[in-house]
Amino acid sequence: MAEKVLMKGNEAIAESAIRSGCLHYFGYPITPQTEVAAYMAKRMPKIGGVFLQAESEISAINMVYGVAATGKRVMTSSSSPGISLKQEGISYIAGSDLPAVIVNVQRGGPGLGGIQPSQSDYFQATKGGGHGDYHLIVLTPSSVQEMADLTSLAFDLADKYRMPAMLLADGTMGQMMEPVVLPEPKTCTVDKPWALTGTECKREHNIVNSLYLSPEVLERTNIERFERYKEVEKNETRWEEYMMEDAEYCIVAFGIAARVAKNAIKVLREKGIKTGLIRPITVWPFPSEPIRKAADKVKGFISVELSMGQMIEDVKLAEECKKPVSLCSRSGGMIPDVERIVKSVEEMANGEAK
Numbered sequence: 240m241a242e243k244v245l246m247k248g249n250e251a252i253a254e255s256a257i258r259s260g261c262l263h264y265f266g267y268p269i270t271p272q273t274e275v276a277a278y279m280a281k282r283m284p285k286i287g288g289v290f291l292q293a294e295s296e297i298s299a300i301n302m303v304y305g306v307a308a309t310g311k312r313v314m315t316s317s318s319s320p321g322i323s324l325k326q327e328g329i330s331y332i333a334g335s336d337l338p339a340v341i342v343n344v345q346r347g348g349p350g351l352g353g354i355q356p357s358q359s360d361y362f363q364a365t366k367g368g369g370h371g372d373y374h375l376i377v378l379t380p381s382s383v384q385e386m387a388d389l390t391s392l393a394f395d396l397a398d399k400y401r402m403p404a405m406l407l408a409d410g411t412m413g414q415m416m417e418p419v420v421l422p423e424p425k426t427c428t429v430d431k432p433w434a435l436t437g438t439e440c441k442r443e444h445n446i447v448n449s450l451y452l453s454p455e456v457l458e459r460t461n462i463e464r465f466e467r468y469k470e471v472e473k474n475e476t477r478w479e480e481y482m483m484e485d486a487e488y489c490i491v492a493f494g495i496a497a498r499v500a501k502n503a504i505k506v507l508r509e510k511g512i513k514t515g516l517i518r519p520i521t522v523w524p525f526p527s528e529p530i531r532k533a534a535d536k537v538k539g540f541i542s543v544e545l546s547m548g549q550m551i552e553d554v555k556l557a558e559e560c561k562k563p564v565s566l567c568s569r570s571g572g573m574i575p576d577v578e579r580i581v582k583s584v585e586e587m588a589n590g591e592a593k
Contacts, residue, residue, distance in 0.1 A: 243418040248386040249274035251419050252342055252406065253282070255387040256314050258424045259394040261340070262288035263313040265302040267295060267321060270354040271410035272344035275316040296321040300328030300341075307337035308447040310434030312394055312427055316342035318410075319360050320351055323368070329403060330369030334449030336433075336464065338397035340390070341375070342406045344413035345545075347572040355572020356410030358494060358545035364407050365523040365553070372461050374468050376404040376475065377523040379493040383417035389520070391422045398429040400471055407522065409545060411495040411574070471524055478526035479518040482508070486515030488584050489533050491554050492543035493519045495574060500543050503580035510581075512588055522550065527557035534558040539587045543575055544568045563587065 246254070253275050256264070264279040276292065283290035293299035299315050306313040317325060322343045332339050345360045347353040362368075364377045376396050378389040386408060393404040435445050451457035479497075482504055483489065492500045497518040507514040517533060519526050530540070539562050542551035548566045555564050567583035569575050 241420045243420050245416055246383060246419050247274055247414060247416050248380075248383045248408065249344065249413040250278050251383050251387040251421070252316070252390050253278035255390040255422055256340065256394070257282060257286065257288070258422050259312065259391045260425060260427045261312040261314050261394065262286070263306045263311055264289070264315070265291050265293055265299040265313070266315050266317065267293055267299050269318045269321045271346055271356070271413050272316050272318045272342065274413070275342060275344070296324035297328065300325035303339050304328055304332050304335070304337070307332060307339040308335070308435045310431035310436060312340075312398075314340040314342065316344065318344050318346045319348050319357070322360065322363065326363075326369040329375070330371055330373060331449050332403050333369075333373035333375065334371060335447050336401045337403070337447065338401055339403045340393045340397055340406065341403060342390075343408070345407070345409045347570070353572045354410070356495060356545060356574065357570070357572055358409055358496065359547070359549065359570060360407065361522065361544075361546060361549040364405055365525070373464070374402070374471075374523055376400070376402065376471060377407050377521060378404065379407050379520060379522050380412055381494050381497045381518065383412070383415055383419045386412060387419050387421055394427070396475060398427060400467055402467070409494045410572075475521060476524045476526050476528070477520035478529055479516075479520060480529065481516040481518065483515035483517065483533065485513050486533075487513045487538050488515075488541065488587060489530075489537045489539075490514060490516045490541045490543055490580070490584070491519070491530065491550065492516065493522060493550070494545070496543045496545055499575060499577060500580055503577045503584070506577060506581050507584055512584060514584055522553075525553045525557065527553070530554060530557035531559060534561040537562060539563040539565070541580070541583050541587060542566050543580055543583075545574060546570055
């Protein structure tokens with residue numbers, strides 16, 4: 240049996256990335272994800288990798304763009320304001336059909352906001368924070384173990400579908416320490432004939448580009464890209480169902496909010512209110528199908544978020560106006576506690592939900 244080690248979530252991300260074959264990291268320190276960069280700074284020189292603290296987040300994401308074009312596994316990490324600065328580069332990477340991993344350990348916003356945990360970057364991550372028509376694969380861990388596992392998965396999915404993947408965590412997950420089984424070391428075996436590796440005069444030049452001056456060509460490229468996105472939606476949507484077999488009310492939550500929600504569900508069931516949880520593991524693609532199915536049997540949904548309410552829009556779209564949907568949230572770095580979630584479900588059960 241694999242040995243468990245006690246690690247902070249941010250450190251688990253970094254070690255998992257290294258074990259997934261990532262030998263190139265470019266970043267810039269910002270709370271609450273600085274431990275990712277610190278860990279990479281310590282480990283990369285010892286294993287023949289490249290760590291570079293760029294002069295800015297903008298520089299870091301463009302270095303990621305360059306390495307991704309060569310087909311190497313590459314990662315950057317930041318927190319909310321830093322991810323905002325990276326958005327143009329992320330759009331360029333998506334527009335060039337390149338695999339890369341971006342980690343966002345979220346803090347409160349908007350603006351500089353605060354350094355406490357948040358989930359208020361949901362729209363930015365799932366609706367395309369940069370310009371143009373594109374998506375990222377967005378994975379949302381709710382434990383330190385998933386911080387490690389989903390980092391490894393992010394690299395695999397990015398390579399498989401030739402697109403950027405984002406690990407969307409919150410500050411609590413980044414700072415939390417838990418036992419974790421780290422993934423076995425592996426190397427990328429995906430064939431990348433598109434990569435800029437030098438022709439050796441044996442093939443045509445590869446060109447990595449996101450500029451299309453012909454509108455017909457750009458439209459065709461976007462349509463082809465969205466066909467690939469349909470495959471991602473079909474094959475890679477992930478979620479967890481908890482006590483949904485007989486549930487009359489369904490909580491939808493991810494990250495730290497989902498952990499609190501599970502405790503609230505135990506309290507609610509002791510009170511005779513049958514409640515379950517659908518936890519998105521991917522928020523893009525969003526698990527619409529299980530929510531749609533749940534809408535045929537539950538009396539209502541409660542979206543639990545560390546924001547003013549963002550994921551609730553996807554919940555409403557998924558349940559197709561079949562049942563009421565209410566919001567239980569805190570923002571600015573506050574986390575909904577068990578009592579608040581219990582009260583929100585009770586209000587819906589009593590017909591008092593707003």
